[in-house]
Amino acid sequence: METSPARPDAERSGSPAAAGDGRGSVELQGVTKKFGTFTAVDDIDLEIGDGEFFTMLGPSGCGKTTTLRMIAGFEQPTQGEVLIDGQDVAGLPAYKRPTNTVFQNYALFPHMTLEENVAFGLKRKKVPKDEIKRRVADELERVGLSGEATRKPAQLSGGQQQRVALARALVNLPKVLLLDEPLGALDLKLRKGLQVELKKIQEEVGITFVYVTHDQEEALTMSDRIAIMNKGRIEQCAGPEEVYEKPATTFVAGFIGVSNLLPARVISGSEVAIEDGPTVSTPDAAGFTTGEELFAVVRPEKLEVSTPGQAPGDRPGIEGVVESSLFLGTATQLGVTVADGSKLTVLVPNASEEERQRLPGGGARVYLSWEPEHMHLVTESPGEDGTENFQPMQTQDQGDQTK
Amino acid sequence: MNLWSRIRENAVLYIGILVIFYMLAPIVVIAIFSFNDPTGKFNFEWAGFTTQYWAGAFDNEEINRSLWLSIRLAFFTSLGATILGTLIALALVRYEFFGRKAANLLIVIPIATPEVVIGAALLSLFVYASAALGFTTLLIAHIMFSISFAVIVVRSRLIGFDRRLEEAAADLGAAPLTTFFRITLPLLAPGIAGALMLTFALSVDDFVISNFNAGAEVTFPLYIFGANQRGIPVQVNVIATILFAVTIIAMTFVILQQRRAEKMVEKRADDDKKASVAIPI
Secondary structure, three states: OOOOOOOHHHHHOOOOOOOOOOOOOEEEEEEEEEEOOEEEEEEEEEEEOOOOEEEEEOOOOOOHHHHHHHHHOOOOOOEEEEEEOOEEOOOOOHHHOOEEEEOOOOOOOOOOOHHHHHHHHHHHOOOOHHHHHHHHHHHHHHOOOHHHOOOOHHHOOHHHHHHHHHHHHHOOOOOEEEEEOOOOOOOHHHHHHHHHHHHHHHHHHOOEEEEEEOOHHHHHHHOOEEEEEEOOEEEEEEOHHHHHHOOOEHHHHHHOOOOEEEEEEEEEOOEEEEOOOOEEEOHHHHHOOOOOEEEEEEOHHHOEEEOOOOOOOOOOEEEEEEEEEEEOOOEEEEEEEEOOOOEEEEEEEOOOHHHHHHOOOOOOEEEEEOOHHHEEEEEOOOOOOOOOOOOOOOHHHHHHHOO | OHHHHHHHHOHHHHHHHHHHHHHHHHHHHHHHHOOEOOOOOOOOOOOOEOOHHHHOOOOOHHHHHHHHHHHHHHHHHHHHHHHHHHHHHHHHHHOOOOOHHHHHHHOOHHHHOOHHHHHHHHHHHHHHOOOOOOHHHHHHHHHHHHHHHHHHHHHHHHHOOOHHHHHHHHHOOOOHHHHHHHHHHHHHHHHHHHHHHHHHHHHHHOOHHHHHHOOOOOOHHHHHHHHHHHOOOHHHHHHHHHHHHHHHHHHHHHHHHHHHHHHHHHHHOOOOOOOOOOOOO
């Protein structure tokens, strides 16, 4: 995908135009959070525009939840500033911030009915009684739980509880809605349905959503922009298409979908040499210095399989041996080992049974080729040393429990 | 042969019934003898059925006075011990401070200490402070030995407490005090109610420590002990039976409440919160 995608926000990549002047903008400047000697969030900068659906994506322990909690006011940054609507919120406790949160396990008040749960925030703001009644009813209507208003949370299913949590936050019309893996505890089917619903609601109310998840597919489906986090840092912050098509680092390439990493070296401003492979000319090389060691990324569906010696045209390619072949339904997945020992994944769409029969089996030598524009260069992620992370969130309660 | 195998098959059941009988027999005897019409001054032999002592349960001035004292004492004891116990439990579970582990352990020591020792120690303290023995010293003594129980009951409830509920309240604009009264306290209520009842019962029941520190005051247990020399009035059986009935009703209520609360928590604690709570007693 050379040209800019249809999505209008894609070019907002680096910094959104709306940041700073919108009522729901969030800005993080050099924010660092340390728990003892552990750095959960390491000097990150972020600008989230008003009305944006912004996702922080990463594995557990990457600092995404801690970042969210600093915006909500549950944690104070060790360094740096958090601005909401252009205003520095340092020292502003959670209950004074114009944000509301949808918690991972909903955190509904078990001793209150749904109505009371949803009305809780409005009551604190001293909204007139009849207005509270109306807004709570409207909000429960929106999430389709009008009939259950007098029930207690324990009497609801997980999906219903999730909707109540959303209603309880949204009814307050926050400037920013923070969502901490809100669909994490639900089963796949329910999650898919709610993803669509969430996105619809966000477009409807126009409130800024800051969404935390470790599910890359969820992030790609819903977000305007995604910040991919790893070890407390943001590895890339861009629209879903760009993140997928043009990952900035090996970590991003590996985390978003399956990708094939080929070690390579920049030999000029327009060419890279793939280790044990061809030299490919690519405009991407212009962004790197000559001699730099990096990786070429080619997505599995962009690789074409052919017999060695019958290479189609002048496309770059590499030879390998088929190790495995997996039938996935809509496609067949081949595992191919190439000269330098690295394993590549190839995804061949299943057009017909006949075509599938023709695919090389295990042990066959194949030639994998790709269009130069489908190859993208990434640098190795900083700090990829394989050390295990721990999840800093909720250290407090867990500490108490193990006592 | 047939009988023997039947006994063997149901041994656990029979033994269980025997144990329960062993535990409840004294209470049943007390209740039965509240309907006795004794001929002498001792209410130990069945002499005939009467309801006259139930009708005149509160006719004995001396019993009434001691009973009223015990109830007042227990009321203030449970209040004092539960308030202090709840605050201590909050401190022990919620806050990190120097000596927390030690405090967690020290808090159960009064439970393990023989009552005679506590009673004697308190008496010498009161004498040393030249405090006049009476209601106040009794109250101080009772609160002192009840706190541990209150702490343990409330603490077990606090350990399973989902802190995110308080964060959610704050997130929705509730100031810390509002959060405490609207969220924390209502959710701790079953534990607090349990602590109130337990400490009340402990206080009404106490003899040993009271005996040291009562001075001229006579609590209900002290009265019974004294009356034992001269012959216990049948009213004591009546009142004991009433107390027992009230306790049973209260316990049932607490257990039902607890079960309801647990069910709620169970349903909510899907994945991340499997709190394995061990209460060191």
